[in-house]
Amino acid sequence: MIMVAVDVYHGSSLSMIKSLCFVPSNGPMSPSLQANHCKFTYCMASTVPAKRAVKDGAQVPPQEQVLTGDSFIRPHLRKLSPYQPILPFEVLSTRLGRKPEDIVKLDANENPYGPPPEASFLFLTSYVFEALGAMKFPYVYPDPESRRLRAALAEDCGLEAEHILVGCGADELIDLIMRCVLDPGDSIVDCPPTFTMYEFDAAVNGAFVIKVPRKSDFSLDVELIAEVVEQEKPKCIFLTSPNNPDGSIIDDEALLKILDLPILVVLDEAYIEFSGIESRMRWVKKHENLVVLRTFSKRAALAGLRVGYGAFPLSIIEYLWRAKQPYNVSVAAEVSACAALQNPAYLETVKVALVQERERLYKLLQEVPFLNPYPSYSNFILCEVTSGMDAKKLKKMTVLLKYLQEDLANMGVMIRHYNNKELRGYVRVSVGKPEHTDALMEGLSRLS
């Protein structure tokens, strides 16, 4: 294997991007991954040009510069690209003149069944909405240790509560881990295409991101990860199983090889319930360098209430307790999550419904002439937009992608489309209820 190091100074952003290029290993690559000749890249995450004081086109000398608020902002944050939020569905519904509940929202992997109960599940005895309505002390700060919820989680996952920490979504825990682990200038390993918050939080925390792209089948390049760890000594690696956006899982062999490396492994299991494989939460008792993250957003449909949780070795969790915001989990979030856990039968029924629907959706997407869906272990399906297109027809593909997203949105169906280096020409569709699949297929048939 030949390695070429290239230093690129981005005049516009004043940031340094260093690419370490490896000759591609053997094996077929998808067209979009082929475009990515470098096997891994080392970069300060996405940046925008820093503003300079300019008057009448000329640079203002330092003594005449007016002090502006941004001069107080930490330099690496001044260069940070703003986070790209997705279009809120209330905004789309207003624009389309439809009720929010009439929008088929398949763009953010939410669970459309909602938390317990739904009309069809009224036989249940404990309800999230009821529990929220019965909150007695919303004017009192929440328990900083979320004791009730951690005890319920300990029972749910068979791991002692002392290993478990709860957060305002798994998102908060990703950021908290980085705040505890990374010094400015440290680096993390990211394996794109994957969940983009790892890169985003690394940038906020002033860390470099070493990108080790996944292989053409979206599996991890474990050998390259090992080389990178040896050469670059990154602090931690973020792995996602099932991976967002393709839905592939990491097998024990690959995970164990990575756990053998001198690096903190953060395994994000946000979608584990849909995979049919067991969570590795309990592995944290055996592996001092493993953290496992999970969430109530998907399994219990509580995305809006923001509750995530993580399993940690005792030698690590101690420091997260010290660094976390004391009241990071609201009373409403804790009450809802506890009520959800009291309804395992509901959670199971919803999971089974979504997994069954995923299989139906996959088969239907296979029949769409311009889509190539990937098998998924999660509650979403990644599709390559093909239409047998070669490079010459790329423009047509751009048009098709625009159609796919905009025309479907105009029909009230929201899906996610990608335009980044690793996934240009791909769309991701969340699994919804059967009627959501029907609306999507109807929309797609109008585009064919």
Ligand SMILES: Cc1ncc(COP(=O)(O)O)c(C=O)c1O
């Ligand atoms: C892989 C992955 N991890 C974490 C999250 C965020 O979870 P939470 O809603 O608990 O912050 C998501 C959300 O889509 C995700 O895809």
